[in-house]
Amino acid sequence: MNDNGKPKLAMYWCASCGGCEISVLNIHEHILDVDAVFDIVFFPCIADFKLQDVQGYPDGYIDVCLFNGAIRNSENEEMAHLLRKKSKILVAYGSCSYEGCIPALSNLTSKEATFQTVYIDNPTIDNPDGILPQTMTKVPEGELELPFFYNTVKSLDQVVEVDYYLPGCPPEPPQIWAVLEVVIAALTQGAPLPPKGSIVGAKDVAVCEECPREKHEKTIARFYRPYEINPDPDLCLLEQGIICMGIATRGGCGALCPQVGMGCRGCYGPLPGVEDQGAKMLSAIASVIDVGDVGDDEKLLEQKIEEVIATIPDPAGTFYRFSMAHSILQRTRISENGKGDSE
Template identity: 55%
Template sequence: MAKPKVAFYWCSSCGGCEEAVVDLAEGILQVVEAVDIVFWPVALDFKRRDVEAMPDGAIDVCFINGAIRMSEQEAMANLLRRKSKLVIAYGSCAWMGGIPGLANLTSKKAIFDYVYHQAPTISNGSAVEPLPRTDVPEGELELPEFYEKVKTLDQSIEVDYYLPGCPPTPKITLEAVEAILKGALPEKGSVLAGDRALCHECKANASKPEKLLIKEFKRIQEVIPDLSKCLLAQGLLCLGPVTRGGCEARCLKAGMPCTGCFGPLEKVHDYGAKALSALASIVDSRDEAELARIFDAIPDPAGTFYRYSLPASLLGGRRQVTSDK
């Protein structure tokens, strides 16, 4: 039997997901052994035309990481979708928009204003901005279009499975590859990680007090936490209760509270809203001034609660107020 053909592609991402594949360490050898990599721009010299030349459905599995920020990424996603039997959204950006998705708190115009005009390192005397089409004497130049909003991968193309994480851990990556090779994949649309929130696999969960109530939020630089005890109970803003498990609580073992990269559980419709309502519930005060003081200790609530999931949220981002009515 021929080895399955596998492709990797990155859209709007930091490259960490690519690193994560390499990070499989000796595990990568098993993967390379078992599959035939037909496309992986970051590591191997294939071109877009190589993909275009393939018959539709020629790729067995395509792992796409990163969100959709520009037209070129969407075009590549569409192309790969056509050529692939299975598309897997790899990592939080592809699944939920991820860190690049926080750009949805602002607008394309505001981003361009800063990046091309205001940034202290910019000297843009003729105030040029990139345009999708520019006429020059030699002819028309084309650039990818920068979208108004960041999209998740499944807001552009149909996605078969999701691997969460920023980046996905070696364990869930290998398990996913194994499941694909064995043909033991769950229902289409599944997230290939734990079925319960992180607390369930966190060693410190047993240490929780009888009533989990919080009087104060602390930031990680302010305390040296007791790692044998629940970080949330110690006042660190750990999103473990809201976040899908499967990551083996790796951050927590290193003293970092969970920031939520494994995203929401299946029954949750909006990660940030759920996180907010859960945490607001356990804040132990009925005094408005005290409540305001407690919540002021969270410096960037939108960035904290929607760090990985803003484009996938019910609102999708900040709604632009149009003043020209």
């Protein structure tokens, strides 16, 4: 271990897609500044480090650890604890680590059901013996061990203490660089860091503030999936019936998706003070569905409401796409046969 005196940077992935790593590399020429300032001590995606290397570091050796991915299995959890111990600043980097993201949508079902789909029912699977992952397998060379797969996907802060959160799926390069600049200034010039627990690299106001589309009072008669409609280029997408989570999502991304005609997916997570992004979005949408007026026949109203709701194919997956682990829902109950109640 040759200490060159530079601050130590680590990045690690758990249940994630790898996009977060790419996003760090996507800060273009600034990556050279990162390399100039930091000594990279653990970053499996781009450099060859082993678990033993990290285990060998003294506690608090890593100055900044960008931790992406959700906690899905025992290996993820072990790494979270290890990196927490070895890092001065632990950043939940990206939506999976911050609030569960796509992996946490499996909290709507159970481990057994997930295995059934992935290893048995999937049309591209050929598994006549129905073999499922085991934590221990005996082979002639000895025993092989796989991590234990959990029922519930957790965010990083549901497992260890987190210093900062950097939202996004993935975080946007300008925001990443802005955060790194703050960290670099703190490490090299002693500038103050934001208070612990802060959400960094995002705004405190919704995406709509950055979205140039024209907004009016809203009444929505039905919803469209993106392929069903050719949206007006200047009008608020939600007003046109395209579900856009921008109203319930932290800004900072620059409203990139809505600007190109795709409704905001909600990846920057809920706004400050909001407990549950999905519930907020549902509540907002329910308030502006145009189904009739006071005094209309109740049965007819109910029927019209049903019809409008039916135009949203996957409400849980739509409204909780990124925030399931942190939501008030958390997960569905798992019944005794191991299946989620929702099935």
